[in-house]
Amino acid sequence: MNVLDGFLADWGPIPDKRIDFLTALRDHQPPDIGRLYWLARITLVTRLDELPAFDALFATWFHGAPATVQRGEEGESQAPQPSKDGELQPQLIAEGTGKDASVHELVHHRSFDATDADLAELRRALARHLPTIRSRRRRPARRGAQIDLRRTLRAATRSGEITHWARRDRPDRARPLLVLIDVSGSLRPQVPDYLRFAWAAQAETFTFGTRLTRITKQLRERDVDVALANVTEIVEDADGGTRIGPALQAFLDTPRYADRARGALTIVLSDGLERGDPAPMAHAVERLARLSHRLLWWTPLGLDPNYRPVTRAMAAIQDDLDGLAGARDLPSLLARVQAL
């Protein structure tokens, strides 16, 4: 029993699951280690992602565990392959030319400071183009699937006759919007406009560079400049390096954060230039995509017509994205929103 206690302590299941497992053991003495494995796995594991960790833990506590079932390698997209004659396509090596995002170009292209008119237009566009979802609440409607008994009867008490069915329907409401903004050094010129965009949308917003910061509250201000000043105060990792994978993982590991992505339109504003190992980033994006209704990735590099997502990290996540496009400043963000 000591082994079992140690194993359970290490896995740390929630009480319900622990009770399930122990009940199962009590009612059903496993004849061999294989059966014990299945009893434990079915009662204690709740997610496919947990399986590798579970298998490893089980193997350390119990010897002779069965070889675990192989499953398809998920989310492991391959790095770009050289063509058949072994040569890389010249244009494949380039992550865009970076020309449109270069400082030099930005000086020329520098969009004018955001005016109230720009922001007002962006807000209108957001209201019009963001995807909707049918509300769970019912409202009186001209036509609808359901009969509104109360209104029908109230109308009937006036005339004494039921002359028509009053109806109810489920009106559309806006889908939740989640914005994740990369504030690393490489995006320094774009970050202020990205923040203005998040302010205009009044979306659930996080920034990430080397760490993750929730800025939704800071953006909840009438004045956009006050909001941006608030954000500057609490975001400590701006203009630093990027660790996209670990930052996104931190987002997903906090249940109250990850819940905000559920069924939401998620927009990641980042150049996707992951310095480290691309595998954690690919893993995190895959999970984010499964949580979200749609996952969009907008990058300043994407404005370059020659841009191809060929860095290892971007190539790995490409299949999980519902859209990859360019956005650098308010006009380009406006264009993206209108294209939704």
Next chain:
Amino acid sequence: MSDPVADLGQRLAAEDYFADEGLLTAVHLALSLGRPLALEGEPGVGKTEIAKVLARVLDRELIRLQCYEGLDAAQALYEWDHPKQLLAIRAWEAEGRPVGELYDPEFLMERPLLRALRVPCVLLIDEIDRADSEFEAFLLEFLSDFQITIPEIGTIAAAAKPIVVMTSNRTRELHDALKRRCLYHWIAFPDAGRERAIIDAKVPGLVEEAAASLVAAVGQVRTLKLIKPPGIAETIEWGQAAKVLSDEGSAWPLALRRSLGLLLKEQEDTEAVLEHAEALGL
């Protein structure tokens, strides 16, 4: 003492469902702990089928709730029959009787989940990932206590606990609160021996040699990086189609090759497989 899991395996096998030890343990636990069973896996590995077979084996009614986007409580739990209520009012008026109870169970239209509480059954909640995440909230009370609260009437509890099988293709992640109430099992593709048993049962009369090469080929096809790797359902269809062709006089390898369209549903996949045709023995 006989092994209840092995017994269950034999009863399922008698209905032509060949489950591995993991799935059998999962089903056994779902039955003995009275917990809902959440099944995930690639399309076509038999997630829905296990519920149908269970209903036959346990001799219970199968109630199926197919999930889709926009599914709501009115379609899943219950709905008030308003036209009937209004007609009743008119009838009462006409007969000069006082107006009776409008929110009476008589006016309740039962939908799958409510029905599942009233008759002993196997309840299949199919492709839950297609429903919106808000819908999962409706299931919470149902799955933990097997009861539904109707504001106008009160709480309706299950006469006999339904056996619940919930399937998901994992296009969307399910809420932890929902999963906590369930036993979770990931159904993997079957190994060659089990797939062979399935083929033998579902495609009777298939020549030994053909069945062997078919199962081997499917196993290898799944290791290629395809858009849609074939499930068990596709394997069976492929076997049936190949048998039809060979009964009409085609040679075996040719029959398999010609009916490849039933195994693979994407043109790109077919091309990829034909490239490896030699290695697959087609």
